Amino acid sequence: MNFSLLFVHSTWVSVAFAILFPTLASAATPPKPQNNSSPVQVPDYLNPNPNPLQFPTKPQEVKIQGTVPISLAQALELAQRNNRDLQVAILQLERSRSALRESQAALFPTLGINSSLTNSGNGFTNNSSQSSTSFNGSAQLNYDLYTSGNRQATIQAAEEQLRVDELNVESQSLTIRLNATTQYYDLQQADELVRINRSAVDNAQASLRDTQARERAGVGTRFDVLQAQVNLANAQQQLTNAISQQQIARRQLATTLSLSQSFDISTADPVQLAGLWPQTVEQSIVRAFQNRPELQQQLAQRNISEQQRRQALSKLGPQISLAANYNLLDRYDDGVGITDGYSVGFQGNLTLYDGGSARARAAQSKANIAIAESKFATQRDQIRFDVEQFYSQLQSNLNNVQTSSVALNQAREALNLARLRFQAGVGTQTEVIAAENDLTRAEGNRVTAILDYNRALANLQKSVTSRASR
Numbered sequence: 368m369n370f371s372l373l374f375v376h377s378t379w380v381s382v383a384f385a386i387l388f389p390t391l392a393s394a395a396t397p398p399k400p401q402n403n404s405s406p407v408q409v410p411d412y413l414n415p416n417p418n419p420l421q422f423p424t425k426p427q428e429v430k431i432q433g434t435v436p437i438s439l440a441q442a443l444e445l446a447q448r449n450n451r452d453l454q455v456a457i458l459q460l461e462r463s464r465s466a467l468r469e470s471q472a473a474l475f476p477t478l479g480i481n482s483s484l485t486n487s488g489n490g491f492t493n494n495s496s497q498s499s500t501s502f503n504g505s506a507q508l509n510y511d512l513y514t515s516g517n518r519q520a521t522i523q524a525a526e527e528q529l530r531v532d533e534l535n536v537e538s539q540s541l542t543i544r545l546n547a548t549t550q551y552y553d554l555q556q557a558d559e560l561v562r563i564n565r566s567a568v569d570n571a572q573a574s575l576r577d578t579q580a581r582e583r584a585g586v587g588t589r590f591d592v593l594q595a596q597v598n599l600a601n602a603q604q605q606l607t608n609a610i611s612q613q614q615i616a617r618r619q620l621a622t623t624l625s626l627s628q629s630f631d632i633s634t635a636d637p638v639q640l641a642g643l644w645p646q647t648v649e650q651s652i653v654r655a656f657q658n659r660p661e662l663q664q665q666l667a668q669r670n671i672s673e674q675q676r677r678q679a680l681s682k683l684g685p686q687i688s689l690a691a692n693y694n695l696l697d698r699y700d701d702g703v704g705i706t707d708g709y710s711v712g713f714q715g716n717l718t719l720y721d722g723g724s725a726r727a728r729a730a731q732s733k734a735n736i737a738i739a740e741s742k743f744a745t746q747r748d749q750i751r752f753d754v755e756q757f758y759s760q761l762q763s764n765l766n767n768v769q770t771s772s773v774a775l776n777q778a779r780e781a782l783n784l785a786r787l788r789f790q791a792g793v794g795t796q797t798e799v800i801a802a803e804n805d806l807t808r809a810e811g812n813r814v815t816a817i818l819d820y821n822r823a824l825a826n827l828q829k830s831v832t833s834r835a836s837r
Contacts, residue, residue, distance in 0.1 A: 476510035515684025669739035676732035
């Protein structure tokens with residue numbers, strides 16, 4: 368059964384969500400499904416140099432030429448296409464495929480030929496006899512008829528290692544997808560903080576102009592002006608810090624996406640809820656146990672250790688092989704034709720005593736089996752904890768979105784009332800400043816609640832993943 372991030376489309380859920388979260392009804396509406404037949408379009412100039420050993424040597428080669436807004440879908444496409452950790456995992460998978468083919472070669476015989484052309488004589492000072500030239504050639508065929516299970520165990524171990532690397536590619540792909548998603552949300556949050564702090568600076572500048580005008584009119588005080596100036600300086604400092612965090616978030620995401628050295632990126636998607644999670648926590652835990660590649664990796668690792676144990680014990684069993692040889696011999700100008708011959712035989716080998724080496728290697732593999740089983744149990748418990756943790760975060764952040772949305776509307780209304788009271792002479796500048804700070808904090812809280820919800824949703828999606836759905 369396929370299981371992936373689903374959106375709730377039923378009418379009663381949509382109506383209930385609109386009633387409970389009126390300010391987020393439009394933001395939480397699931398987007399229309401995209402046509403999977405058309406790939407996400409990404410500008411080619413965002414891709415890195417195809418030469419992995421290339422590195423810039425001049426400042427102009429690393430100078431940022433522009434900032435390109437990208438969507439989350441484009442970010443995920445770039446991550447899957449260019450991330451070097453994923454490329455390394457894919458190369459390791461190809462290496463395991465070659466190792467499997469190497470082990471499967473033991474199913475076939477080996478065939479080789481040798482030849483030599485020799486000229487011989489008595490030397491340069493003795494001419495009593497003429498030199499002679501001879502040709503010698505041979506062909507050998509060898510095949511291991513019986514290896515006491517060593518050959519099959521080697522092949523099965525290579526097959527399991529291939530399985531481990533296949534699962535590693537899958538796990539690495541999921542991790543990179545999660546990293547790109549969460550870092551995209553981090554950049555969204557950094558962009559929103561810049562916007563919010565710029566708005567706070569504008570509000571502080573407006574308040575400073577109002578207090579200065581009131582001071583000139585004789586109805587304000589110097590204390591009010593100083594308060595407004597301090598508030599403006601604090602807002603400008605917060606804006607400076609937000610811009611710095613924005614640059615860091617951009618470069619962090621660019622590193623994960625392995626972007627070109629000459630371009631920066633920004634977020635094109637609006638900040639809104641990414642969707643709803645329709646499963647209960649119990650259903651999510653069970654599906655995570657069924658689908659997480661890490662559990663399958665531990666089982667495959669256990670099978671590898673079992674095959675290695677069989678390989679070690681096979682050295683104590685008989686080894687039987689077939690050997691065939693065919694020879695040609697011809698001495699030129701001797702009046703005798705080509706002579707040939709052949710030999711066919713069986714070879715057997717049995718190790719009677721090896722000092723306990725084989726059984727010691729088997730004991731090591733048996734210990735590795737127990738280690739893999741213990742790691743499986745630990746991984747299983749960690750998966751359950753991850754699901755429960757992210758599910759709890761998802762629920763709490765959904766509640767925080769509602770609370771922060773209400774608080775944002777109240778903060779805006781409070782700021783308008785504080786300004787009206789101050790302009791009417793019945794309020795103080797301190798109240799205006801406090802209301803401005805409350806509005807800035809409320810806007811930041813709402814953005815944080817939405818993006819924390821999206822992060823928890825992305826983590827839960829990775830924790831309860833389905834290989835069949837991709």
